[in-house]
Amino acid sequence: MIKLVQLFDELLEKISRSGLVICLLATLFLALSSIVLRWLGSSLNWIDPLVRHLVFISAFLGGSIATKSNQHIKVDLLTKIIEWADSKIVSWFHRNLISFFCFVVAIALVKSGWDLYLSEKQFGSDSFLGIHSSVMVGIIPMGMGLISLRFLNQLILGTLGGNK
Numbered sequence: 001m002i003k004l005v006q007l008f009d010e011l012l013e014k015i016s017r018s019g020l021v022i023c024l025l026a027t028l029f030l031a032l033s034s035i036v037l038r039w040l041g042s043s044l045n046w047i048d049p050l051v052r053h054l055v056f057i058s059a060f061l062g063g064s065i066a067t068k069s070n071q072h073i074k075v076d077l078l079t080k081i082i083e084w085a086d087s088k089i090v091s092w093f094h095r096n097l098i099s100f101f102c103f104v105v106a107i108a109l110v111k112s113g114w115d116l117y118l119s120e121k122q123f124g125s126d127s128f129l130g131i132h133s134s135v136m137v138g139i140i141p142m143g144m145g146l147i148s149l150r151f152l153n154q155l156i157l158g159t160l161g162g163n164k
Contacts, residue, residue, distance in 0.1 A: 002157065016065050023061065027051055030047050031051050049128045100155055113140035
């Protein structure tokens with residue numbers, strides 16, 4: 001079971017890293033193209049909104065990578081106190097409790113993002129290049145879903161003893 005969860009986590013890591021590299025390269029290329037086109041007295045109106053959304057996707061992919069390496073945003077005060085306790089049981093409980101609460105919060109954000117997506121799907125309109133605005137808003141529940149999977153993997157591995 002642990003091997004399967006670890007393999008799944010490695011797959012998510014590869015997808016996140018590859019997606020982040022692709023998004024960053026596309027962002028760089030499109031932003032540079034936009035600058036050059038402005039110098040030449042021309043512009044493509046769809047580049048700037050696309051770059052904004054690629055940055056948004058990059059943030060979620062980066063959040064997924066940070067979650068894997070336990071570098072996500074956290075309050076370290078309790079962690080420092082627990083390190084002084086020097087107890088494996090307390091450390092195990094603390095690590096899994098953090099993973100659990102992060103997972104619950106991430107799932108709540110997926111639900112909120114999904115509600116926003118459904119609202120945008122019903123009331124939104126085409127934003128650029130004929131792409132409906134709901135597709136762009138769909139980045140939120142998908143990105144938070146990816147981060148939720150990472151926290152769930154951490155929780156499963158932590159509970160079963162796969163990450164120490």
